[in-house]
């Protein structure tokens with residue numbers, strides 16, 4: 381079989397791992413310490429998939445100095461890693477789906493808003509490094525999700541036109557960014573319903589029924 385004519389760009393948190401409940405718990409604790417009671421709606425709408433600097437100022441109600449951001453981010457992310465480590469596992473069917481992509485020489489990338497430490501934590505625990513051709517994080521782009529930049533950078537690194545890329549995403553910020561990049565979008569319903577993750581070409585709850593043929597079908601219209 382020849383190389384697939386399209387490339388697949390995966391988000392990480394909530395897409396490769398079902399870890400959003402642990403991010404949410406860690407954020408609630410982080411903001412509570414600072415006098416803000418975070419709701420699940422706040423988390424899903426304004427935090428999930430979004431780089432930390434975009435919401436700190438908003439929820440803390442004051443401008444946070446640039447030098448403080450890394451320290452605050454590490455405080456929250458180390459709490460998340462501690463909470464999630466005993467439960468870490470890939471989303472159902474992920475590894476066999478990645479195997480299919482490898483067997484069909486389909487190009488793959490990760491485009492994540494996560495910190496380098498969180499990414500290493502997930503990739504090491506789940507042995508994910510061999511499956512991806514490229515990894516793009518927010519340090520490599522000017523604007524984080526919901527801007528399209530991170531997906532466009534991934535397409536550029538994969539040497540594939542945006543209209544030949546499909547993004548798999550679980551967050552509102554990610555779905556909006558992928559649509560703004562003019563890519564095909566698959567919504568994964570780990571944290572939000574298919575009806576709210578719009579527009580998308582396909583919605584799945586895990587990888588058990590996702591095949592390379594189904595992805596190819598998205599490009600046949």
Ligand SMILES: O=P(O)(O)OC[C@H]1O[C@@H](O)[C@H](O)[C@@H](O)[C@@H]1O
Pocket residue numbers: 391392393394403427428429430431432457491492493494495498551554
């Ligand atoms: O969904 P992505 O792009 O992998 O982003 C994950 C990041 O999304 C943000 O919601 C969280 O605040 C971060 O802690 C998390 O790492």
